[in-house]
Amino acid sequence: MTAEVRPLARPEGADAPPVIEVQGVRYAYGDIEALRGIDLTVPRGTFFALLGPNGAGKSTLVGLLSTLLPLQTGAARVAGFDVRRQSAQVRRELGLVFQEPSLDERLTVLENLDFHGRIYGLPARERARRAAHVLDVVELADWQNATARILSRGMKRRLEIARGVMHGPALLMLDEPTTGLDVQSRRAVWTYLGQLRRETGVSLLLTTHQIEEAEGADLVAILDRGEVLAFGPPAELRERHGGTVVTLRGPGPALRARLERQYTGQVEGAGDELRLRVPDAGALLADLAPELGSLRGLSVQTPSLEDVFLDLTGRALREDRPGPHEATLAFARGGGEHTR
Numbered sequence: 001m002t003a004e005v006r007p008l009a010r011p012e013g014a015d016a017p018p019v020i021e022v023q024g025v026r027y028a029y030g031d032i033e034a035l036r037g038i039d040l041t042v043p044r045g046t047f048f049a050l051l052g053p054n055g056a057g058k059s060t061l062v063g064l065l066s067t068l069l070p071l072q073t074g075a076a077r078v079a080g081f082d083v084r085r086q087s088a089q090v091r092r093e094l095g096l097v098f099q100e101p102s103l104d105e106r107l108t109v110l111e112n113l114d115f116h117g118r119i120y121g122l123p124a125r126e127r128a129r130r131a132a133h134v135l136d137v138v139e140l141a142d143w144q145n146a147t148a149r150i151l152s153r154g155m156k157r158r159l160e161i162a163r164g165v166m167h168g169p170a171l172l173m174l175d176e177p178t179t180g181l182d183v184q185s186r187r188a189v190w191t192y193l194g195q196l197r198r199e200t201g202v203s204l205l206l207t208t209h210q211i212e213e214a215e216g217a218d219l220v221a222i223l224d225r226g227e228v229l230a231f232g233p234p235a236e237l238r239e240r241h242g243g244t245v246v247t248l249r250g251p252g253p254a255l256r257a258r259l260e261r262q263y264t265g266q267v268e269g270a271g272d273e274l275r276l277r278v279p280d281a282g283a284l285l286a287d288l289a290p291e292l293g294s295l296r297g298l299s300v301q302t303p304s305l306e307d308v309f310l311d312l313t314g315r316a317l318r319e320d321r322p323g324p325h326e327a328t329l330a331f332a333r334g335g336g337e338h339t340r
């Protein structure tokens, strides 16, 4: 494959076409409808996360964008190139990091990068320059002559990421990139990805069912059963579909009556506990301030994208759901003391 050489850093003008454009895309495997009409536009430079449970259609959409699957209905472009008519240009704009390791274990770290650069037709000097740069970013420069086989899992993943951006793509596609890594290696991967974004302007497409990783994205699309249920910045989705839940323990009858009157439709819970779902917990807490001392306890639960998914579908995104992001204050009744 021959190709023009482009700089590692790709400062894009405001008029650069979106990195992903998908319009009316449907896809079926025989009778199984995997995608049922997808529309998405993702601007250049974005960290975009595609979040959805198993079978939602994430891999199918990624397959279409990366030209591995043929488009059946609708239109899709990557960095302005049509996936149907300009598949070679689309592939040049993509870097891929899969869940499964894909390094040549017999080659050294540097040779893995160099080989990749050759496939993309980069001249030797350019390959050496780019390899040095990306190895520097992922902190593997000291390991460049080591055989890939001896690297730890985290280091291999870092090398795969370095290789993914070696040819200067517009979009790096990451399929569950931190699966199987320990917490420290996960963090390292995200640090390096952040740095690569800053230095090269590369956009990221992350497919995941890990909520924590999607929370860090600029834009999230929640996909379920072949449809985009919500699309926007995580904070906006949380506000639109989650709402902060404030739980009061031991509110007296007068306070309860006032809140039910004032926050019609947002109050639930009987007996000792009262839950209010509000867009802005600060305003509610300010309103409650004079009565805080009379409560036995209070907790503020910030919604996560898991709550957003639950609100949209009535189902949990995954079984091993982490505990809610909860801050609890317990007040000793009457005493004014509190513990955290």
Ligand SMILES: Nc1ncnc2c1ncn2[C@@H]1O[C@H](COP(=O)(O)OP(=O)(O)OP(=O)(O)O)[C@@H](O)[C@H]1O
Binding pocket: 029, 032, 033, 034, 052, 053, 054, 055, 056, 057, 058, 059, 060, 061
């Ligand atoms: N090769 C195939 N043949 C038939 N059906 C398929 C094929 N690949 C996927 N499907 C079906 O298409 C739907 C979407 O699958 P897809 O793999 O795109 O979802 P996903 O969100 O990527 O899931 P996962 O996270 O499990 O990879 C599912 O119902 C799946 O069973």
